[in-house]
Amino acid sequence: MKNFINQFSQENRFSFYAPFFRVFIGLYLLKDIIITWNFNGLLYKGDSFLHPDPAAILDYFNLDTGVMREYFEIFMFSYILVILLFLFGIGKRYTAILLFIHLELIQNFAWLTLNGGDNLMKFVVLYYIFIDSYNRFSIKPLQFKNEEAKKFSNFISNLAGYSLCAHFCLVYFVSAVHKIHADVWFNGVATYYVLGSERFQGTSWNSILVQSGVFVTLSTYGTILIELIYPFLIWFKKTKYPMMVCSILLHSGIGIFMMLYDFQIVFILLQGFFLSNKEWDKLLKWIDTTIEWCKIKLTAKLKTNP
Known part of the structure; x- marks a missing residue:
């Protein structure tokens, strides 16, 4: 102690x-x-x-x-x-x-x-x-x-x-447990009803996506899976970043396709608390290095192709 x-x-x-x-x-x-x-x-x-x-x-x-x-x-x-x-x-x-x-x-x-x-x-x-x-x-x-x-x-x-x-x-975790006990989520058709609803018509793609049984099933069970395993795998170094990426993609998709913006922005930005000060420092250095590399490549390409 x-x-x-x-x-x-x-x-x-x-x-x-x-x-x-x-x-x-x-x-x-x-x-x-x-x-x-x-x-x-x-x-x-x-x-x-x-x-x-x-x-x-x-x-x-x-x-x-x-x-x-x-x-x-x-x-x-x-x-x-x-x-x-x-x-x-x-x-x-x-x-x-x-x-x-x-x-x-x-x-x-x-x-x-x-x-x-x-x-x-x-x-x-x-x-x-x-x-x-x-x-x-x-x-x-x-x-x-x-x-x-x-x-x-x-x-x-x-x-x-x-x-x-x-x-x-x-x-x-609680959200995942509640979803499992809901019939539409348990049967793998929840996203069909959500994306097909007029209230959540965020894009013109919604009506196309709900016609795909594969997409509806994968997106429904995929959401439950992410919410179930995230609370456990987010604490380990090897699985932290993959889980953060999955969560960000999940909430970005909800924001884009369902127009639920505020909710998703809060959840996406809260991911940052799972990174330590050292991890943030490394991440920002990597981003800075990547930007500089892209600038060099772009400059070289412009010189060779005026």
């Missing part, structure tokens, strides 16, 4: 990718505000049939949802301010706590509009209360009084980061 604590305390293993995803969270939430701005009356002010779910946070302070509806403009201003502070790393973990509270409340008001990405995003923000993501893209990095405080911060940051990864794997 002592050895485990020491290993987790030496460095922040998510110091490279966590800041990038923090910026993404801020932009993602601001995007949601912009898109739903003209519907604030329907979603949040009680001008529609929507009734908010009970909010434990409001109950704790003995507040009614009607108060939030009455002063919604003030709440929305506070929400935007907290997002901007979080985006620029101001207030650090205290701001993350405030963001989680605001996000919990806003999702309770508009629960009918939420998708899988929104539901997962709330938990990601919860983990960011503990993750140190302020060494990059931040006004000022976290300051520590002594080495012990830094080690403790590294420990809880790494613990939260791996908890986020485990949560992501659990989402995949």
